[in-house]
Amino acid sequence: SKSIPPPPSRSSKSIPPAAAAAPPVDAMAMLGMGGAAPAPPPAAPGSFPPFQAWNKNGLQIEFACTKDASNPSVTAIEASFTSAQPTPLTGFNFQVAVPKYMKLQMSPASSSTVPPSNSGKVTQTFKVANSMHGQKPVLLRIKIDYSAGGQAVSEQGQVDNFPPGI
Incomplete structure (x- = not known):
């Protein structure tokens, strides 16, 4: 013991x-x-490096995406529009359409005139909710209307080059 x-x-x-x-x-x-x-790294994966969504006739559109931490199916996108053209793009209008499995909420653009010669930018934010997140990609159809040097321009295209994880 x-x-x-x-x-x-x-x-x-x-x-x-x-x-x-x-x-x-x-x-x-x-x-x-x-x-x-x-927790900050999930905030970092919450925002993605900007990428070029469009580049045609001197008009460049860059998308910067951020994820809603509480709802990863929601992506906030800030579109930045710059123009290399020598004259301003006036009457600028950017429209987005999404597939049926997505929802869209657009805010108005910061201006209807894109400055010439890359001297400034116009921004527009919108949110997309992907009900098939993880199964189907974010896919956008875009329509861009503006006048350049008195010429009316109307462009349409598709943005499907979103970074992985969006």
């Missing part, structure tokens, strides 16, 4: 080192910090 008390005293000594269970609490704090550190 003398050998039984020493092991309990050792285990009671390993309990004060189990008061080194305070380091597991610190490790928990570290895990909490570690959990907070992976």
Whole structure:
């Protein structure tokens, strides 16, 4: 019975080192910090590098996409329009259509005139909700109308080069 008390005293000594269970609490704090550190990376995967959605007749459209953290099927897209043409693009109108499995919410453009010679940009934001997220890609049909140097221009196309994860 003398050998039984020493092991309990050792285990009671390993309990004060189990008061080194305070380091597991610190490790928990570290895990909490570690959990907070992976939280910004999900915020980083929440925004994607901008990509060129359109480039024709000097008009460039760049899309910058961000994901709604609470609902990954929703993508907010900021379209930036710049023109390399020597005259402004006036009466500028950008329209988007989506497939039936998607919903669209458009905001108005910041201006109806795109400045000439890449001297400025017009922005327009819109949101798409993909009910088939993870199964079907984000796909947009776009229509662009404007006048350049007195000439009416109407363009249509498709944007299907969204980054993976959108």
